[in-house]
Amino acid sequence: MKRKLSPSILSADFARLSEEVAKLEPLGIDEIHIDVMDGHFVPNITIGPPVIASLRKETDMFFDTHLMIAHPARYFDAFIEAGADGITCHAEVMEAMECVKMAKRDGIRAGISINPETEFEVLMPYLDVVDMVLLMTVHPGFGGQKFIMDVVPKIERLREWIDREGREIIVQVDGGINVDTVKIALDAGAEILVAGSAVFGGNVVENTEKLLAIIEKHEGKG
Numbered sequence: 001m002k003r004k005l006s007p008s009i010l011s012a013d014f015a016r017l018s019e020e021v022a023k024l025e026p027l028g029i030d031e032i033h034i035d036v037m038d039g040h041f042v043p044n045i046t047i048g049p050p051v052i053a054s055l056r057k058e059t060d061m062f063f064d065t066h067l068m069i070a071h072p073a074r075y076f077d078a079f080i081e082a083g084a085d086g087i088t089c090h091a092e093v094m095e096a097m098e099c100v101k102m103a104k105r106d107g108i109r110a111g112i113s114i115n116p117e118t119e120f121e122v123l124m125p126y127l128d129v130v131d132m133v134l135l136m137t138v139h140p141g142f143g144g145q146k147f148i149m150d151v152v153p154k155i156e157r158l159r160e161w162i163d164r165e166g167r168e169i170i171v172q173v174d175g176g177i178n179v180d181t182v183k184i185a186l187d188a189g190a191e192i193l194v195a196g197s198a199v200f201g202g203n204v205v206e207n208t209e210k211l212l213a214i215i216e217k218h219e220g221k222g
Contacts, residue, residue: 008033011196018058023204031062033194038069042140049082056083072099116148138175147176159189186218
């Protein structure tokens with residue numbers, strides 16, 4: 001697939017959320033990343049279905065909804081009703097497979113994610129069913145963290161597995177993506193690059209254009 005940027009609204013100005021998102025569409029961004037945290041699976045709390053439903057009224061962009069919560073299946077239908085187009089849950093929670101099956105049931109993009117310290121083998125039961133794998137390149141819970149280089153071999157291993165098996169699984173990375181690390185992730189095999197503070201920390205348009213230019217240059221190489 002064509003490599004793309006998925007800005008994470010975790011780092012956006014929530015008082016002007018729809019305005020922040022509206023700046024992205026003219027730049028060719030067609031997908032945003034929505035981090036949902038519950039204060040249990042991760043130590044932070046962010047947003048839930050009501051905010052997503054409100055934002056849904058303002059844009060047709062793809063809502064890539066990342067559930068960093070302990071019980072994703074319990075709230076799954078609420079996120080679908082709010083307007084989620086894809087849902088990713090974590091393999092570290094007990095309801096992970098149930099969540100993936102619910103996504104497939106509803107015909108939305110089904111994703112599975114693992115934290116930096118989680119072994120690659122944990123992904124194997126999911127690779128026959130998911131549409132996307134999200135590899136966290138920071139410890140989930142807070143924005144603005146430094147990219148964890150130790151995850152790069154895991155990205156490469158996933159890319160090699162997908163290519164060898166001839167599967168159509170999207171490789172997404174999330175955490176510490178900026179103008180210095182985006183090429184590292186691309187070279188390792190990532191296709192969707194989630195960036196929060198690198199997009200929303202300052203001039204949103206200029207920041208996004210810089211990241212897109214790097215991605216487009218990489219695409220030209222391929």
